[in-house]
Amino acid sequence: MKVGEIIDLKTYPIDQPQSSQYREIVNSIKGGLDEDGCAVLSNFLSDSGLDALVSEADARKSKAYYAESKLCNIYLAEGNRNKADDHPQNIFMERSNGFITADLLGKGTYAHTLYYWKPLRDFLAACLSKKKLHIYADPVSNMIVNLCKPQQTFNWHFDTNEFTITFLLQGAQSGGHFEYVPDLRTRSDECFDEVKKVLGGDRSRVKRLKLREGDLQFFLGRFSLHRVTHNTGDTDRLLLIQSFTEQPGIIGNPQRVKDLYGKVTEAHKDRIDERVRTDSLLD
Ligand SMILES: O=C(O)CCC(=O)C(=O)O
Ligand SMILES: [Fe+2]
Numbered sequence: 001m002k003v004g005e006i007i008d009l010k011t012y013p014i015d016q017p018q019s020s021q022y023r024e025i026v027n028s029i030k031g032g033l034d035e036d037g038c039a040v041l042s043n044f045l046s047d048s049g050l051d052a053l054v055s056e057a058d059a060r061k062s063k064a065y066y067a068e069s070k071l072c073n074i075y076l077a078e079g080n081r082n083k084a085d086d087h088p089q090n091i092f093m094e095r096s097n098g099f100i101t102a103d104l105l106g107k108g109t110y111a112h113t114l115y116y117w118k119p120l121r122d123f124l125a126a127c128l129s130k131k132k133l134h135i136y137a138d139p140v141s142n143m144i145v146n147l148c149k150p151q152q153t154f155n156w157h158f159d160t161n162e163f164t165i166t167f168l169l170q171g172a173q174s175g176g177h178f179e180y181v182p183d184l185r186t187r188s189d190e191c192f193d194e195v196k197k198v199l200g201g202d203r204s205r206v207k208r209l210k211l212r213e214g215d216l217q218f219f220l221g222r223f224s225l226h227r228v229t230h231n232t233g234d235t236d237r238l239l240l241i242q243s244f245t246e247q248p249g250i251i252g253n254p255q256r257v258k259d260l261y262g263k264v265t266e267a268h269k270d271r272i273d274e275r276v277r278t279d280s281l282l283d
Contacts, residue, residue, distance in 0.1 A: 111240055
């Protein structure tokens with residue numbers, strides 16, 4: 001299967017930037033992202049593309065990393081002893097999902113081929129009104145599969161990278177909902193009070209996304225708090241995540257990468273003090 005065949009290019013001709021269909025798609029995505037930091041293209045993957053990506057993920061499920069520590073705050077980082085107990089940095093929640101990491105989805109896999117396909121990146125840049133997008137430079141977490149087995153959940157959190165696309169490979173039979181709160185923090189403000197309200201159970205700003213297998217979701221996870229509710233069905237929920245950044249060279253906080261994905265590389269060790277960020281938000 002060629003890379004273009006993983007996608008339903010008839011409906012979504014993302015390799016034809018001159019076409020009117022392309023412009024329409026870009027405009028619809030822009031509308032969604034402007035409104036609430038999220039947009040979906042239904043049935044973006046072809047049937048055979050979806051099958052291939054599911055098989056690839058299934059074959060690697062036994063190697064998924066499950067962290068020992070099951071309690072996490074929304075920054076997926078340490079607490080802060082200098083803050084009150086009810087400060088968001090000190091509110092810890094169950095996180096029981098696992099990850100198939102990028103090193104397990106290397107060159108030659110369909111997921112890798114799709115991720116590095118230039119027309120896809122150009123299309124995403126157009127949707128975000130950016131000149132150019134870069135592959136997220138983190139070698140462990142730039143492309144991952146989130147694995148939520150029955151009873152598992154991924155707590156409320158913010159992402160490190162600015163922008164992800166996700167492909168639902170296998171939905172939960174029940175539960176396993178993706179929920180998010182659009183623009184809960186900004187580049188210059190953690191908005192702790194608003195964050196506290198959501199963690200306290202206020203659902204007035206919470207949105208729940210209806211995703212189906214093969215859909216492509218665009219998401220600005222650095223600013224929108226999000227989570228995956230408990231998978232209450234009997235089968236696994238599998239979601240492929242590909243991350244991009246505007247600036248090259250951004251990698252994850254080594255502590256966070258180790259906790260979440262179970263490993264770091266030389267790239268993390270070398271660059272602890274000179275990590276690139278475009279803001280000063282807590283990770
Ligand atoms: O599985 C999902 O829908 C979201 C996963 C996620 O938020 C993450 O891996 O950062
Ligand atoms: Fe996330």
